[in-house]
Amino acid sequence: METILSIHQLTKFYGKNKAVDQVSFKIEKGHVYGILGPNGSGKSTTLGMILNVVNPSSGSFSWFNGNLNTHDALKKIGAIIEHPNFYPNMSAIENLELVTKIKCLTHPNYQEKLELVGLWDRKNDAFKTYSLGMKQRLAIASALLNNPEILILDEPTNGLDPQGIHQIRAIIQKIAAQGTTILLASHLLDEVEKICSHVIILRNGKMIYDGSVDAMNASHGYFEVAAENSEKLEAFANQNEAFETVIKLPNNLYKLILNKPMEADTLNEMAFKNDLVLSHLVKRKESLEESFLNLTKNEAQHA
Ligand SMILES: Nc1ncnc2c1ncn2[C@@H]1O[C@H](COP(=O)(O)OP(=O)(O)OP(=O)(O)O)[C@@H](O)[C@H]1O
Numbered sequence: 001m002e003t004i005l006s007i008h009q010l011t012k013f014y015g016k017n018k019a020v021d022q023v024s025f026k027i028e029k030g031h032v033y034g035i036l037g038p039n040g041s042g043k044s045t046t047l048g049m050i051l052n053v054v055n056p057s058s059g060s061f062s063w064f065n066g067n068l069n070t071h072d073a074l075k076k077i078g079a080i081i082e083h084p085n086f087y088p089n090m091s092a093i094e095n096l097e098l099v100t101k102i103k104c105l106t107h108p109n110y111q112e113k114l115e116l117v118g119l120w121d122r123k124n125d126a127f128k129t130y131s132l133g134m135k136q137r138l139a140i141a142s143a144l145l146n147n148p149e150i151l152i153l154d155e156p157t158n159g160l161d162p163q164g165i166h167q168i169r170a171i172i173q174k175i176a177a178q179g180t181t182i183l184l185a186s187h188l189l190d191e192v193e194k195i196c197s198h199v200i201i202l203r204n205g206k207m208i209y210d211g212s213v214d215a216m217n218a219s220h221g222y223f224e225v226a227a228e229n230s231e232k233l234e235a236f237a238n239q240n241e242a243f244e245t246v247i248k249l250p251n252n253l254y255k256l257i258l259n260k261p262m263e264a265d266t267l268n269e270m271a272f273k274n275d276l277v278l279s280h281l282v283k284r285k286e287s288l289e290e291s292f293l294n295l296t297k298n299e300a301q302h303a
Pocket residue numbers: 014017018019037038039040041042043044045046187
């Protein structure tokens with residue numbers, strides 16, 4: 001596995017405000033990473049630090065296994081961390097030519113980049129005639145001109161309509177499928193779920209999760225049960241080591257949270273053997289959203 005970026009205990013104070021608090025994670029080649037968190041959680045500040053536009057207060061990071069200094073590393077990175085900003089009276093091609101000159105790029109291949117973002121047909125139209133979604137797509141084409149190893153995007157679908165959002169997400173997936181590593185910041189759980197394989201969750205500047213999107217929702221689920229003899233049911237559930245937690249709900253219902261896989265018919269059979277007749281038995285699994293809320297809630301309790 002090739003490490004593209006390694007961040008160690010990165011911290012940023014703005015005055016007394018700790019915007020980023022000892023954040024550490026690694027970005028491995030070929031994956032799509034999301035930095036997920038509500039507004040103000042430190043996503044943009046983290047991206048700013050790794051792109052050398054914000055000075056860290058402490059901690060460190062290294063690009064490409066530390067084999068390159070940051071100046072050379074930046075040549076292998078494509079990033080969009082601000083609103084797309086091009087010359088309004090110039091066409092897409094003219095704007096990309098200018099970026100190529102300014103950055104002294106050698107193999108820009110405008111057609112490939114503009115086709116990828118669906119703007120080749122509009123290449124000669126002035127930037128000022130573009131919709132917000134088209135402007136964002138041109139920014140992506142521009143960030144790809146140096147054929148980067150990693151593309152970094154800050155809230156890439158902000159302000160776009162549903163169709164524009166869908167187009168941008170599809171383009172990001174296409175770029176990832178071509179082998180480019182992606183790091184995107186988003187406050188939208190469903191965006192991260194749809195596009196990313198890995199997620200780093202920030203809350204108040206602190207990292208509260210770093211792992212695969214699938215593992216975030218890797219719980220075994222829970223049963224919702226009831227029996228005429230509630231006390232007996234509660235005692236039975238508390239004795240059973242398959243249940244991590246037993247929660248009493250209104251109306252004599254119990255929520256039995258599993259710590260290992262178990263099917264409903266197994267539970268029913270075990271209850272029956274203990275002279276318990278269940279009048280209600282439903283197996284449920286938390287949605288990703290519930291897992292996310294639980295994660296952030298647990299962190300709030302520990303804070
Ligand atoms: N230039 C700055 N000067 C002072 N405080 C700042 C500055 N930039 C960010 N902050 C503060 O740092 C904290 C983290 O902000 P940051 O923009 O990194 O979060 P974010 O998760 O990207 O949120 P958003 O999506 O709203 O930008 C916030 O409390 C914010 O007010």
